[in-house]
Amino acid sequence: MGGVDYINDSYLCALILKDMVSEFFRPAAKKRSRRGIRMTRVNMKELTMSNTDKQQAVEPEAKPAFNTGQLVRSLICVGVGLVIFLIPPPQGLTGQAMHMLGVFVGTILGLILQPLPTSSVAIIGMTVGMLTGALDVKKAAFAGLGSPSIWLIVAAFFIAQGFVSTGLGRRIALIFLSMLGKSSLGISYGLAAADLVLAPATPSNTARLGGILFPIITSVSDVQDSTPKSDESRRKIGAFLALTANNVNAITSAMFATAMAAGPVVFQLAQKAGVSINWGMWALACIVPGLVCLIAIPALIYKLFPPTIKHVPQAQADAKAELKEMGPLSMHEWIMLVTFIVMLVLWATGSIFHVEATTVAFLGVAVLLCTKIITWNDMVSNKSAWSTLIFFGVLVGMAQPLNDLGVTGWAGKLIANLVHGMPWMLVLAILTVFYFIIHYMFASELAQVAAIYTLFLGVAVAAGVPATAAALMLGVASGLIGAMTHYASGPAALIYGAGYVKTSEFLRIGLICGLVTVVVFLTIGMGWWKVIGIW
Template identity: 85%
Template sequence: MGETVRTGGGGGDPQTGARQPFNTGQLVKALICVAVGLVIFLIPPPKGLTAQGMHMLGVFVGTILGLILQPLPTSAVAIIGMTVGMLTGALDPKKAAFNGLGSASIWLIVAAFFIAQGFVSTGLGRRIALVFLSKLGKSSLGIAYGLSAADLVLAPATPSNTARLGGILFPIITSISDVQDSKPDTDESRRRIGAYLAITANNVNAITSAMFLTAMAAGPVVGQLAQKFHVDIGWGTWALAGIVPGLICLILIPALIYRIFPPTLRNVPQAQEDAKDELKGLGPLSMHEWIMAVTFLVMLVLWATGSVIHINSTTVAFLGVAVLLCTKIITWQDMVANKSAWSTLIFFGVLVGMAEPLNTLGVTTWAGEIIAGLVKGMPWVLVLVILTIFYFFIHYMFASELAQVAAIYTLFVSVAVAAGVPAMPAALMLGCASGLIGAMTHYASGPAALIYGAGYVKTSEFLRIGLICGLVTVAIFLTVGLGWWRLIGIW
């Protein structure tokens, strides 16, 4: 079975299209998911939870386990989980069940796939990739650092990390991979360089999201919620606090992933010369390339200034798609054929719709109260460390950073302050953690869903690398970060 959302059918062979039987291994995985979800579903609700909340938790945990074990393709698991939720009454089909499919953030991901098609169809993406290769193409690691630097430069002015990775960097990654004959089709091909660049970009994006107030949609929400504790996290305060631990993470993570998930194409000494020669052969930009380039730049400006001119990131993305359609750079047929985009819409939209009731039914509040009881009476630094780690791991229950911030950020800061943690480091650390959680699973955020949907990285690889990198970056913020914050007077 395929392990990514690119696998659209049931038991079909991804190479031949032939339908395969549901084998014993898949059956065992399916039974495990059902059993775990059913046990939670049937447990009498503890104090503080309603029966419906317990039922929703059971359905959600069973679905998440299905996404991890993959008895069926990801989108199929999500649809089955949603169906079970509706049948059992845990999900209201008229309200919560389909809310995620109408989320602007999810449609931003879909639009990013179409924008990437424009880069490919015009050849502009290939040209940009060749420029990168001509400068940094001696090694896969060098290319990864070049992309990381670009993400860092763009982050302060791009308040949507999905737009930053999906609309700006992702097309470059796919084009570089294409130049090096690295495609998602086979293990040998994807592991040449595409899988490494994709998973590295995803984890780097989480780091840059944690470094600036305006680097992700959840950042301004964190700033607003922190004011309830009389904490004013200004843009400069967050940037100063995040720059040192963030830069250390950016230096470390590409090299760490290179070690634990290395590309088979490591040294490409001829790549620079080949890239320079091909750039000469391409000649000046074509009319379609110019249109694509101008559209891209206008989108970048609108994304960067969206909060000032009051235009939504998703609106900007679809403005770009509309221009590409009008100029015939992409066609409706191209969009219909983009299985990755539509599969991502289904699996991520369903998960967002399932995660929302966990908040409204009080499941997340109940979990937070349990945590509060565990840390009572401890030194405040230890309390902050424990709460941040809990905050990290509880993201396995959420399908976006913004959803988690809206659901439990205030609760966790309240617990921290009540336990003696100074309000500023509590609010700021949990705010930074809200960015760092964005790469830990294939459904953790919009950028993660997009990278997963591209098909370069298998589920098991995504979860393993996301966990390792997440723990490393959180540890750096909790050690180097807290030390740096002491020096600059945050506590």
């Protein structure tokens, strides 16, 4: 995994993600006091900015040198891919199939080891595929860039900007905080409720946590003199809130297809495998087990990692004071709110009225553009959206030839033989837990979905698991994996980079909470799915 260099790169990734999130902060910035929930977002940035950040702020053109660790990781990616590329094809596969598998595995290793940024790795992989003939330039190489599911992600990134720029997202968080913010545990539930409300239309879970909720966490912590400067200070409340928000974010990301960037990709991959799932089905399937997890996880973390400060009456008072200062909803907030509600209704009823989810998302973007809640310049500067388009558009385009050439089916049969004869419930449980654990090898939910979702789905269906249940369970697991390590996702890297939580604490709490949520979905969730007819 690259040892210390890999962890350092993950930390740098956190800092970069933080700076990206800060782009969302500026439009809604208001004058606030240095203390309380009204602390400025600039101060929040100072709390989490390292010396490396400050140097980069002064010298934006400076680029990191290509170090030895990067070279070693690059050679590993090239070497493994080349070995697979040159291996004589086994029975059932063609030479082109092995070539495509070699290019794909080399690219996925690049996403795991990260010798270069993810989009760079994807473009290089696609280029190698075209040069070697593994990827057909006219039919396959760029096919993923035209995928409606990928563009759904892009559109929803722009919608997320509207929540931040109008201040509606922060207002929602403050409303829940004003109702539940008397204690440390109450604050964690207030933030969880806000995350749940915002999740359906915020596929950038990094922007949702980092751009809206995390500034509130740091503000509350600052009032209680809880900073990353010492163990005693951070354990007062800051570390507890940071850990809770991170694990709650993984749950809300799993509850809605549009709550994380990987959701629409799951839709597309499932559809190509012959399984039809939609937004309403996903939301209905997850509402019961998801709510159980949202109730259980903050209480579990409170037990495993309790804050030293239990009661925080000032947080509730500050929330009420800021809401009063914000005044009634502005016209832009009303437009954002109504647009959000209409989108949810259309997503939930899309199968009835035959309106595609991507169409709904771009309808929302069009409204926000017409009302100037967001501008074209805002969209152009949204690096996360365009990076996602390139990254996953390329990966989806590379994954399809693997299916067409029979590689996925061939690998699926090999694994299916290992679980042959087992009850399908046991097979689904084994595959889901393994899918969860294997995320230790990945640095994002999207990377894992693009790499192995289709393979696991094929194995599950071949072993007798009902196709819809398998597709949904693996899709849900793709969200739950986001909090298990400090490099598991954008939000996790952001939380880790802030310095409130130590690595050992992050890994321990992430593993325990992750396994608990997986068990809840495999038990309560499967029971609920039986009631609503999914299997």
